[in-house]
Amino acid sequence: MSSSPANISLKDLIEYLARALVDHPDEVSVSEVAGEQTVVLELKVAKDDLGKVIGKQGRTVKAMRALLSAASAKLRKRADLEILE
Numbered sequence: 001m002s003s004s005p006a007n008i009s010l011k012d013l014i015e016y017l018a019r020a021l022v023d024h025p026d027e028v029s030v031s032e033v034a035g036e037q038t039v040v041l042e043l044k045v046a047k048d049d050l051g052k053v054i055g056k057q058g059r060t061v062k063a064m065r066a067l068l069s070a071a072s073a074k075l076r077k078r079a080d081l082e083i084l085e
Helices: 012-023 047-054 054-073
Strands: 029-034 038-046 078-084
Touching: 012 038, 012 047, 012 054, 012 078, 047 054, 047 078, 054 078
Parallel strands: 038 078
Antiparallel strands: 029 038
């Protein structure tokens, strides 16, 4: 991700955050499903890393969703984050 902050996509943001959290960063994948008004980002991580991404009582994923929401608002889009098992 050597692009300037203005050019970072929402997908790159979530991928960067997830890779920083997990033990198996090579197994992190983010796919983007674009709807008419909403972008859904699907995050897939190794089974061992699922707990790290979700966090205690979902705090980590809640924080990731808050960052995604702030970034998407700046881009005038609506984005949701789903974690796939």
